[in-house]
Amino acid sequence: MLDTKSSYAIEQQLHFLREIDQLKSVIRKSPLIDQSRRENSAEHSWHLAMYAFILKDRSDKEINIDRVIKMLLIHDIVEIDAGDHPIHETTDNSAQEEAEQQAAERIFGLLPTSQGEELKALWYEFEAAESNDAVFAKSLDRLQPLIHNVATEGGTWVEGKVTHEQVEQRYGSVISGGLRRFGRW
Template identity: 40%
Template sequence: MLTSSKPLSNQTLVSGIDVNDITHFLLELDALKRVNRRSYVTHTTRRENSAEHSWHLAMACWSIAEMFELDVDHEKLLKMALVHDLGEIDAGDTFLFASSRHAAHIEERAGIARLQAERGNGIANLAEIWEEQETGSSKETQLLRVVDRLLPFLLNLNTEGKTWAESEVKRSQVAAALAFIEGSFPTIHDWLTENIAYAVQQGWLIDS
């Protein structure tokens, strides 16, 4: 049975907060669900959207950090995972192997600046958190980057390489994109290397 409890909100702040502003910002965030990625969701024929990827990224980072007992700040890690793709609301998703990928961060950074300034945003350091995951070198950032590359690889592996096949992706492209993981997380890199070979064997990646 529900019982009465003390208010959750700080009553001294309530008079200066407009719930309409809050819901405005929440709907701005909702737009991430409309950004489709290249990866396909397993056991379906549809593509993953960026909001789903952000959730998957956060959960995967959390689980891996716990499993390997990594010395990371979990709150910081999860916040970075959640803001990771917010810039795509304005910029859209850029395929890992697209020639324009090097410039994607410019539009994404502008999108983050817009969100930071939106009415109803209660996250004062939103842009700061995004910038750290984008350009930082902390342990949390390193893990985030590893898992961000692991997940689309995993989805490709479990959808018969559908995205790779559609874009005629080569083994060398995938290996190059994942090479940095060898230094930061050798165990995962070894698994990826084994499965790159498997994907080539299955004909999902072009062997060149």
């Protein structure tokens, strides 16, 4: 195991932290609720971490909130290389998955090995959405843009001509899979 206190490890960690600053430049389709501009992926990740912290008691399963917050803080880091691909846009899913896996290897590979492997494993766990922590994290990743779209009178749904049925299909089961029902969801 690499000593994360060595000067080389600190250089790797600082390089990673400088690299992920690029997430602030990945612009998402979703507008801020005040509609002054579109949010960036770093803001989205931070907001989701806050959703997890505030809504942790809404999970219908036992979760480790520290792991959930870590997942949410790193889940979109791959967008630095692979770009953001909104749920309502058609894309070649296999090509996108490959691009994201390559991005995960490169970006998490900037860290000392043990740290990079830990974060990469969390990222893969989030993507698979099979553990309680990942299911809860994924539900929040669908809930936040849904709330933004409702608050902005349809926001990206109007732009993308998304139907009510498509909203139900793309958001409903993922959200209800990790959150106890509240409000309309």
